[in-house]
Amino acid sequence: xxxxxxxxxxxxxxxxxxxxxxxxxxxxxxxxxxxxxxxxxxxxxxxxxxxxxxxxxxxxxxxxxxxxxxxxxxxxxxxxxxxxxxxxxxxxxxxxxxxxxxxxx
Amino acid sequence: xxxxxxxxxxxxxxxxxxxxxxxxxxxxxxxxxxxxxxxxxxxxxxxxxxxxxxxxxxxxxxxxxxxxxxxxxxxxxxxxxxxxxxxxxxxxxxxxxxxx
Amino acid sequence: xxxxxxxxxxxxxxxxxxxxxxxxxxxxxxxxxxxxxxxxxxxxxxxxxxxxxxxxxxxxxxxxxxxxxxxxxxxxxxxxxxxxxxxxxxxxxxxxxxxxxxxxxxxxxxxxxxxxxxxxxxxxxxxxxxxxxxxxxxxxxxxxxxxxxxxxxxxxxxxxxxxxxxxxxxxxxxxxxxxxxxxxxxxxxxxxxxxxxxxxxxxxxxxxxxxxxxxxxxxxxxxxxxxxxxxxxxxxxxxxxxxxxxxxxxxxxxxxxxxxxxxxxxxxxxxxxxxxxxxxxxxxxxxxxxxxxxxxxxxxxxxxxxxxxxxxxxxxxxxxxxxxxxxxxxxxxxxxxxxxxxxxxxxxxxxxxxxxxxxxxxxxxxxxxxxxxxxxxxxxxxxxxxxxxxxxxxxxxxxxxxxxxxxxxxxxxxxxxxxxxxxxxxxxxxxxxxxxxxxxxxxxxxxxxxxxxxxxxxxxxxxxxxxxxxxxxxxxxxxxxxxxxxxxxxxxxxxxxxxxxxxxxxxxxxxxxxxxxxxxxxxxxxxxxxxxxxxxxxxxxxxxxxxxxxxxxxxxxxxxxxxxxxxxxxxxxxxxxxxxxxxxxxxxxxxxxxxxxxxxxxxxxxxxxxxxxxxxxxxxxxxxxxxxxxxxxxxxxxxx
Numbered sequence: 001x002x003x004x005x006x007x008x009x010x011x012x013x014x015x016x017x018x019x020x021x022x023x024x025x026x027x028x029x030x031x032x033x034x035x036x037x038x039x040x041x042x043x044x045x046x047x048x049x050x051x052x053x054x055x056x057x058x059x060x061x062x063x064x065x066x067x068x069x070x071x072x073x074x075x076x077x078x079x080x081x082x083x084x085x086x087x088x089x090x091x092x093x094x095x096x097x098x099x100x101x102x103x104x105x
Numbered sequence: 106x107x108x109x110x111x112x113x114x115x116x117x118x119x120x121x122x123x124x125x126x127x128x129x130x131x132x133x134x135x136x137x138x139x140x141x142x143x144x145x146x147x148x149x150x151x152x153x154x155x156x157x158x159x160x161x162x163x164x165x166x167x168x169x170x171x172x173x174x175x176x177x178x179x180x181x182x183x184x185x186x187x188x189x190x191x192x193x194x195x196x197x198x199x200x201x202x203x204x205x
Numbered sequence: 206x207x208x209x210x211x212x213x214x215x216x217x218x219x220x221x222x223x224x225x226x227x228x229x230x231x232x233x234x235x236x237x238x239x240x241x242x243x244x245x246x247x248x249x250x251x252x253x254x255x256x257x258x259x260x261x262x263x264x265x266x267x268x269x270x271x272x273x274x275x276x277x278x279x280x281x282x283x284x285x286x287x288x289x290x291x292x293x294x295x296x297x298x299x300x301x302x303x304x305x306x307x308x309x310x311x312x313x314x315x316x317x318x319x320x321x322x323x324x325x326x327x328x329x330x331x332x333x334x335x336x337x338x339x340x341x342x343x344x345x346x347x348x349x350x351x352x353x354x355x356x357x358x359x360x361x362x363x364x365x366x367x368x369x370x371x372x373x374x375x376x377x378x379x380x381x382x383x384x385x386x387x388x389x390x391x392x393x394x395x396x397x398x399x400x401x402x403x404x405x406x407x408x409x410x411x412x413x414x415x416x417x418x419x420x421x422x423x424x425x426x427x428x429x430x431x432x433x434x435x436x437x438x439x440x441x442x443x444x445x446x447x448x449x450x451x452x453x454x455x456x457x458x459x460x461x462x463x464x465x466x467x468x469x470x471x472x473x474x475x476x477x478x479x480x481x482x483x484x485x486x487x488x489x490x491x492x493x494x495x496x497x498x499x500x501x502x503x504x505x506x507x508x509x510x511x512x513x514x515x516x517x518x519x520x521x522x523x524x525x526x527x528x529x530x531x532x533x534x535x536x537x538x539x540x541x542x543x544x545x546x547x548x549x550x551x552x553x554x555x556x557x558x559x560x561x562x563x564x565x566x567x568x569x570x571x572x573x574x575x576x577x578x579x580x581x582x583x584x585x586x587x588x589x590x591x592x593x594x595x596x597x598x599x600x601x602x603x604x605x606x607x608x609x610x611x612x613x614x615x616x617x618x619x620x621x622x623x624x625x626x627x628x629x630x631x632x633x634x635x636x637x638x639x640x641x642x643x644x645x646x647x648x649x650x651x652x653x654x655x656x657x658x659x660x661x662x663x664x665x666x667x668x669x670x671x672x673x674x675x676x677x678x679x680x681x682x683x684x685x686x687x688x689x690x691x692x693x694x695x696x697x698x699x700x701x702x703x704x705x706x707x708x709x710x711x712x713x714x715x716x717x718x719x720x721x722x723x724x725x726x727x728x729x730x731x732x733x734x735x736x737x738x739x740x741x742x743x744x745x746x747x748x749x750x751x752x753x754x755x756x757x758x759x760x761x762x763x764x765x766x767x768x769x770x771x772x773x774x775x776x777x778x779x780x781x782x783x784x785x786x787x788x789x790x791x792x793x794x795x796x797x798x799x800x801x802x803x804x805x806x807x808x809x810x811x812x813x814x815x816x817x818x819x820x821x822x823x824x825x826x827x828x829x830x831x832x833x834x835x836x837x838x839x840x841x842x843x844x845x
Contacts (some may be wrong), residue, residue, distance in 0.1 A: 003171050003175065004174070007141060007174075007178055010178060010179065010182060011134065011137075011138060011178075011182070013136065014182045014185065015134060016187065018134075018185075018186065018195070018198075020132070020134075020194075020195050021200065023142050026163040029175050030128075030129065030824075032130050032827060033828070034125060034128030034824070035128075035129065037124075037128065037153075037831055037832065037835075038121050038122075038124040038125045038128060038831070039121070040835060041120075041121055041124055041159055041831065041834075041835060042117060042118065042121035044835060044838050044839055044842065045120075045121075045838075046114055046117050046118075047447055048842060049113040049114050049117065050110065050114070051110065059151065066180070070161050071161060071164055071165065071168070074161045074162060074164075074165050075165055075168065078162075078165075081163050082169055083169075086169055086172045086173070089173065090172060090175070090176055090178050092182055093138065093175075093176030093177075093179045094179070095194040096179075096180050096183065097179045097180055097182070097183040098183075099183075100180070100183035100184055100186070100187050101182075101183040101187065102187045124831065127824070127827055128824050128827060128828055129824075134826075160763065186222070193351040196824055197822065197823050197824055197825070199821055200821070200822075200823070201821030202821060203819065203821040204819065204820055204821030204822075205817060205819045205820075205821075
């Protein structure tokens, strides 16, 4: 939820910052073509999922499953490297954004 | 319990909607939002499988996907700001400098 | 038969025989100018002299060793096919070695005098030494491929030397003609080698060594052998100037006279005869080819002699005479008398070499005049030249107890005793014509009044010693060299005996001695009548010149060499030129360039179409991603 809110606020900031005024124009041909293409995607994916088989019994949401404790245990034991790299990634993103969006003097 | 299939179909639909947005919309910010939509659809799939297979690794992946999505949204928006400053327009169809 | 080898064998002697002239040639090429003409020339002469010394040693040691071999390195190795760069000297090669290096040495010496005033003297000796190298490769190679390398190399040197005075365009044309006509023959030669290798290879034998060929060649079927030998003979036809590929030799007289003597009389043109002798075991298995060779040899001898009857250029007469004598050699080959053919090579080298060098001496003395109608009366001014010329003329005519007598009579006798009456008659008549035109030449050049113009008369002098010494040595050879091949009723044929290890024993004669003597007497009668005819027409009057106008049809045909060159030009050269013009003007720009450019144009056309995919619109690109992903998905999901 924090994530969703943060992203949303970010977008709002940018929209307010830029203040774009004109409305989009729709172009008929491309609109139709693009829609058809993604409908095809859906048609490929969805029939794959319509079946009666069910995997193993779903694990009930217990206190420990999906809890922060279990997540953290996995994160810091098995996935410590991606974790660190993700933090570097965020750092780079921050720097990049600052550089890109700076007003040039 | 809700069967797994429902989750999967839901995320497939959300993904498809995101794709439409990326392809059709003529506002760059909306395109970025559609990309976020696609990423979240994938997150949904991961979570569904994590629950149904009893493995916590799915959730760890979601963790990372979110981090990357955030970073990518930030950079994307910075680029949008930059582009807007130059072209005064947010329409991707007007940015065709690499045309043949 | 092989005795303990002398210690000198440790130095791999054989390879130095060709190598020394090659090294000196290269040396002179780079440093000759710095050394100066005379030094460079002396060095070149010394090189051939060294080769001659080595060759003499090899010859001397040959009976003790049986055969000399020297393997230099493995040249080609492909599967079981192996060709080595290696030399061998057996009885046959030893003889050729002595001829090439010995006569070569004398001619090199002569050239020191003849070319002394020429600016290109260094270049001349570079080419001449190079020629000796290749000729030695040819005779010393122990497999057919090395022989062929030498074969081609001497053709190259011949071209270089014919066109030596290249500022005159006619000389270069003559050089081209020689090379191209040789090439046509070489095509036959190469094809012969190819067929030989593949046919033997089909039997499992992959080799071109002479020794191994001799053992295995019996495995081939007669038709194949006939094909191979015919093809090889075509090569010999080109190189040794037989019908129909002789046309280059008269034109080759455009080169300096020592070149004519060495290359176009003594050595290169005999390469064809050597090749057939070397492969005698192959030719012996193809009687049809041998018959063809004999016919062509006799026909060439006759034909060339008829042309020589009327020529006015001193060197042209000798050139056609060479073609004629080569015809005799092939006649001998054709009746199976390989030893007699090689003997004639030997004696011919002496007397023809002497004749050419003598003519060179005359030309040199007259300041470049070559037309016999403008000569005459030189006997008094050039005694050494005159007497050596006389001796050589007697030899070529076949006067008894000169070299030519023994070798030519041997050939005629062999032809007769093999029952080839028609060919014998032709050879006989040709001998008569030979005598006639040679004495005609002698009388026109040396007897009577001097018809030279004043400029030449002032120039007139006997040649220096460096030129007359080789003449004298060659004249001596013209008498004595043939004595090795005397008939049985005299002192026996040492020559055939020497060559026996290579060529096999000569079959015993079934005819009686008296028949042989009668045949010899008939030949002698023909020779004498030829001489008398020449004497009547040219000897007494001395100033008798040719009928300048008219002179009858036969005279015209003979004088214009039967219009062979013109016929070739019309039938072969012009259509070929038209064809190449067509290729150059139509095929090359339109078809070949068109294809290449067409490929480029097609690529450009395609790209003109496909570039519309690049719209620059990111959403379009995303759509293309999606399409691709969809296709893959559909494929893999369909496989489930």
